[in-house]
Amino acid sequence: MKRFGGPLGWALWFGYAFLYVPIFLLMLYSFNENRLVTVWSGFSTKWYGELLENTQLLDAAYLSLKVAAISASFAVVLGTLAGLALARFGRFRGRMLFGGMITAPLVMPEVITGLSLLLLFVALEGLVGWPDGRGVTTITIAHTTFAMAYVAVIVQSRLSSMDDSLEEAAMDLGARPAKVFFVITLPIISPAIVSGWLLAFTLSLDDLVIASFVSGPGSTTLPMVIFSSVRLGVSPQINALATVIVLLVATGIFVATLVLARQERQRKRDEQMALQGG
Numbered sequence: 001m002k003r004f005g006g007p008l009g010w011a012l013w014f015g016y017a018f019l020y021v022p023i024f025l026l027m028l029y030s031f032n033e034n035r036l037v038t039v040w041s042g043f044s045t046k047w048y049g050e051l052l053e054n055t056q057l058l059d060a061a062y063l064s065l066k067v068a069a070i071s072a073s074f075a076v077v078l079g080t081l082a083g084l085a086l087a088r089f090g091r092f093r094g095r096m097l098f099g100g101m102i103t104a105p106l107v108m109p110e111v112i113t114g115l116s117l118l119l120l121f122v123a124l125e126g127l128v129g130w131p132d133g134r135g136v137t138t139i140t141i142a143h144t145t146f147a148m149a150y151v152a153v154i155v156q157s158r159l160s161s162m163d164d165s166l167e168e169a170a171m172d173l174g175a176r177p178a179k180v181f182f183v184i185t186l187p188i189i190s191p192a193i194v195s196g197w198l199l200a201f202t203l204s205l206d207d208l209v210i211a212s213f214v215s216g217p218g219s220t221t222l223p224m225v226i227f228s229s230v231r232l233g234v235s236p237q238i239n240a241l242a243t244v245i246v247l248l249v250a251t252g253i254f255v256a257t258l259v260l261a262r263q264e265r266q267r268k269r270d271e272q273m274a275l276q277g278g
Contacts, residue, residue, distance in 0.1 A: 076200065
C-alpha cells in the first residue's frame with residue numbers, strides 16, 4: 001500500500017485540515033462554559049440544555065430538515081427522470097434546450113434564481129391564487145428546482161458509464177422496459193441516486209440566498225436565523241446545534257455507505273453466481 005508523501009501528500013493533508021479542523025473546533029467549543037465562543041474557560045454541556053429551550057432555533061432547524069428531506073426526495077425523482085432522458089433517449093427534438101435548462105441552475109447565480117422564483121410565485125398568486133403567499137411550499141419548490149439539476153447530472157453520468165448490454169439482454173429475454181428499469185437499471189444506479197439525494201439534502205439545508213427571497217412570515221429557515229444572529233454575535237447555542245446536525249449528517253452518511261457497500265457486495269456475488277451458472 002502506497003503512502004502519501006512529498007508535495008502531493010502535504011497538499012492533501014493541508015486540504016483535509018483546512019476543511020475539517022474548523023468543524024472540529026466548532027464542536028469542541030460547543031462544550032465551552034464561557035459565553036464567548038473563542039475563549040475556553042472549562043468543559044460544560046449547559047448550552048445543549050439552553051438549546052432545548054430555544055424554540056426559535058429548534059423550530060427553524062425542524063423546518064430546514066423537513067424542507068430539505070421533501071425537496072431532496074422530489075429532486076431525486078425529477079432529476080432521475082431527466083438524467084434518464086438525456087442518457088437513454090438519444091437525440092430528440094429539443095434535446096439541446098432541455099439539457100441547457102437542466103444545467104442552467106448549476107451556473108446561475110443564486111440571487112438571480114431567487115429573484116426569478118419570487119417573481120414567478122407573485123405572478124402565479126395574482127393569476128390563479130396559488131401559492132397563497134410565501135412559505136414552506138414556495139421554499140420547497142425553489143429548492144427542488146435547483147437541486148434536481150445536480151441529481152440529473154449525477155444520474156446521467158452514472159447511466160453513461162453503465163453497460164447497455166445488461167438492459168438489452170433482459171429485453172431480449174422478454175422483459176418489458178418498466179421491469180428492466182426497476183429490476184436492472186435502478187439497482188445499478190442506486191449509488192448515484194443516494195448520492196444525489198444526500199447532495200440535494202445538503203444543498204437545501206445550506207441554502208440562504210434563495211430561501212430569503214421565497215420565504216415569508218413563519219417560515220424562517222435555520223441558515224436565515226443563524227445569519228441574522230451572527231451579526232449580533234455568535235451564540236454558543238448555535239455551536240451546540242451545529243454539532244448535533246454534524247453528528248446526524250455523519251450518521252446518515254455512514255449508514256448510507258454501509259448499505260451501498262452491502263448492495264455492491266451482493267451485486268458482485270450475483271454476477272459471480274450467474275457466470276458460474278452460465
